[in-house]
Amino acid sequence: MAKSWNKTNIAVQYLMWSSLLIFTYFVSGIIFGGNHIWMSLTIQLSTILATYCFIYITKCKKIGVGFLYVIFPLLVLLIMPLFFFNDALKFTWIYLLTVPFFFMLTWFLYPRKKIAHLIIFVLPVIFSFYLFPNVLTYINNLNPKTGSEFPEIKFTDINKRSFKVDRDKIVLLDFWSTKCGICYKKFPDLEKLFLKYHGNKNVQIYSVHVPYPYDDFQKTKSMVINLGYKFPTIFAVSKNETLNKLNFNAFPHYVIIKNNKIEYSGFLQIQDNLIVGNAEKEIDKLLLMKN
The missing domain is CATH 1.10.357 (Tetracycline Repressor; domain 2)
Structure with missing residues (x-):
């Protein structure tokens, strides 16, 4: 026993x-x-x-x-x-x-x-x-569609007016959805990035809401306003068009454009300890490049 x-x-x-x-x-x-x-x-x-x-x-x-x-x-x-x-x-x-x-x-x-x-x-x-x-x-960031032209994608501004990205500048787009919890946690990083380059006329930074079928535009608009960030938010009209044309399926996803070319497509961070996919380094590198 x-x-x-x-x-x-x-x-x-x-x-x-x-x-x-x-x-x-x-x-x-x-x-x-x-x-x-x-x-x-x-x-x-x-x-x-x-x-x-x-x-x-x-x-x-x-x-x-x-x-x-x-x-x-x-x-x-x-x-x-x-x-x-x-x-x-x-x-x-x-x-x-x-x-x-x-x-x-x-x-x-x-x-x-x-x-x-x-x-x-x-x-x-x-x-x-x-x-x-x-x-x-x-x-x-494996298999990004870098080097290709930025496709025609329908966007609207916060007042639901048609919006076109300025393809002659360096443009960072942060694609997110309301069902993506980590996307909200990354917004403070995007805000820091926006404030750093806000005075640079050659750089534009936007958050891009990608809609799911159950999303209501007015509710999403109100949520964006209530969040109170200074970076501008634009709205993709179609989830399928956005994901298919840019070839990604997970959020958040970042695209950097310069002269209508996709220079970066994938996941970005702003930490100093990041060698791969450091947002500031990617933007600064493009600023130093000749057109």
Whole structure:
């Protein structure tokens, strides 16, 4: 009986370890609103701490056992969406790569000197704030229609009058939809960008609302006004026309035009640590180029 109880006790302990990272993953998603940069940092640090605690408390020396109970359930959870969503890998690769990496690194460094333990806590910062956003932007920007002429797309202004983009200037268009939560979170970045180039007559920046069938123009207009941003908003007339002609299917999506040519099409950021798809660098590069 005692032997059976011990086995049950061990099973309960292992179940606790296996659910720890899953719980952390969901809680971090709620706290950070799906921001994968902060989520990945949280999960990487949690993987390190969970591995340390697992080894220290259980005295387990078999890496296979540790892998099975500490990180395997989370990896299964992360792999499952890959079978149902085509673009799931864009966000899950950082976890599928770093969780096993930090588990194994922590396992092998556990008996080593303390300085090695300090170094391991620096790596998640590099992975999350430098590697992840650059690779994510690169993945989102594969196969852009750059170099081609900007197609004829019907736009209206906020008063529903026909609007044409000035094709002789550098124009940044931020395409978004009302169902895109991250689009709203990116508006402050667009505002900073707009304010930086507002005095430059050669640069124009617009947010472009792309309508879904259930969208009501007046409600969207009122929402845009209430948001209170200084950057102007224009409205695409047709979702299908916009997505088909510009060849994208996810929001937010950014297009930069110069002299009626698409110079950039994809995902943009404004962080200084971003090498790929840095909005300011892309605009400044075009400003330096001769017509």
